[in-house]
Amino acid sequence: MSNKIALVTGGSRGLGRDMAINLAKKGIDVIITYHSNQEAANEVITEIEANGQKAIALQLDVTQISSFDTFISSLKNSLKSSFGTDKIDYLVNNGGFIHFSPLKDVNENLFDELLNVHFKGPFFLTQKLLENMNNGGGIVNVSTGLARFSKPGFGTYAAMKGAVETLTKYQATELGAKHIRVNVVAPGPIETDVMGGVVRDNKDMNAHLASETALGRVGLPDDIGSVVAFLCTDDAKWINGQRIEISGGMIL
Template sequence: MYPLEGKVALVTGGSRGIGRAIAGRLAGDGAVVAVAYARDHTAATEVVERIRGDGGEAFAIQAELGRHGDAIALWTAFDQRIGAHAPGGGVDIIVNNAGIGRSADLASLTEEGFDEVFAVNVRAPFFIVREGLKRLRDGGRIINISSGAARLAMPEIIAYGSTKGALDTFTLNLARQLGPRGITANSVAPGIVDTDVNAGWLRGNPRAEAHAASLAALGRVGQPADIADIVAFLAGDDARWVTGRVIDATGGAGL
């Protein structure tokens, strides 16, 4: 049984890390997945080939986020490709996963750095959804990848945490506005996850890994599949009565 059979999903930042895991899981559940990426064509192609090798269906689309017109460019690329994979077009699941971080505190963050992180993490999802509503079918799903940094004080990444707080507020308002169409909107907030982004300080460093694991009540570092499985639940019919929520996916960090 494939719970997402006949559905179409768009996953931004789908070429690596959490996005890669989400794309693979949704495809494994039967969805046709548009793997959106910014620059790494090779990585995106590898994701698509792996999905197809596992019997799923996916295609890659390129659009660099964080600049004006990025949402229109993304959906234009989607429209050009979707017909070959799902006749009739349209989308059922939008996963706003793409994001960037800035390791800077209040004193050291530049205006340019502030603008960039908000452009990618907040403005892009806002307009991706706005443009996507023309294609999103009734009963659809919007899933925004937030962060535990939105509820935990982390002054060293103050701008990043602020963007995720804004994303959660966006989610809340989407849930209220789109409820009459049967569309749910939820955020998933990971903690520390073993991805390429964290590899430089985490992998191969027993002390760093032990410290990261100690922050979670469940006593380990998160894996991309941990997050992908939660997204798959929210994308399916079992989550039809869940909307406007921030799902904590930190393993119990900060309890």
């Protein structure tokens, strides 16, 4: 029996890297996409292979919807040559970035960038990938704790993620006939290089966010990746259409 295969967008760094590695630890083969840093992507591939799983990296700009057909054609060729199939089992819509800007300062270009990377891109990538997904698989979308509680400056980003959370329920409903489960995870603040590594490197910021969290610290990438990997296994076979916040209990 062949291994299951997961596709993780934005899998070369940060949370996506840890998701990909945790999927491999569950015995799942992994395809990651990267935006521009192929070297970082190759490092993730090496680590996945060290865990005994197959892995490849493909370039993708999730904001360029017009490139998706070409990407899927490349994906199908890579699936056949590397895995001997033309289908994946799991899709993790992780790629994206966070931008801090008060609502009064958001211009249309920034709005469109956030819309494309966090909502329009994942919407159409998922739509176009459906015919290349096996029945009985799953989709994990990525939201944010900021869709539940508000922090000034993150309103535009959080609004896009709120749309993803609503979309998740509809995807779960409409894909139920194919037994494809769709869930959304909502991380709290995490120590990564996002926004210049401010959560990780700014001690005052780190301490403040930890003080708002029931478990008394901010998150680490492994806090997220292990949950995403769990959702891509049969242990989570009856979890569907759910928002799972992974924040250590922030602002409860």
